[in-house]
Amino acid sequence: WTQGDKTGVQPISDGNGNFLLWNGDVYHGLPNCGETSDSELVFAELVQHDVLSIISTICGPYAFIYYDATKSTLWFGRDVVGRHSLLWNINSENLLLTSVCPRSSDVEEVPNYGIFQIDLSNPVLDMYFHPWSHLSEDHLKINVKVGFQ
Secondary structure (H helix, E strand, O other), X not given: OOOOOOOOOOOEEOOOOOXXXXXXXXXXXXXXXXXXXXXXXXXXXXHHOOHHHHHHHOEOOXXXXXXXXXXXXXXXXXXXXXXXXXXXXXXXXXEEEEOOOOOOXXXXXXXXXXXXXXXXXXXXXXXXXXXXXXXXXXXXXXXXXXXXX
16 A cells, blocks of 8 residues: 555655654645655655644544754654554653564553654753644643653
């Protein structure tokens, strides 16, 4: 199953240092361009527009990691239903994001309650969470301990 005339190579990157890892399908929400893969379409939109506004318009299953080089910001998350895997492990020295790992790994699914943002220009890791607009406070009980310095 591919969307577009050809499959794309990942990660997708440009000459400015931006890159995207995309595992998903865009059923609607973005301009349809039958000649490119969904990954290329999403990347082009993310580079040109606000990340949150683009991601929130996409209808379909996905997990993604996007680095905005201009703002030194890492974005990642999963669709609201969480149909594609995105795993993480956070400790005092590392943040690991992956879609596959051995069973013995100490990783957990990234919560699918919204999009995560990390400002990598700051020496102290600040992780911001942008919840999906339809969720109530009861849905947003996420316990993530981050102790980077």
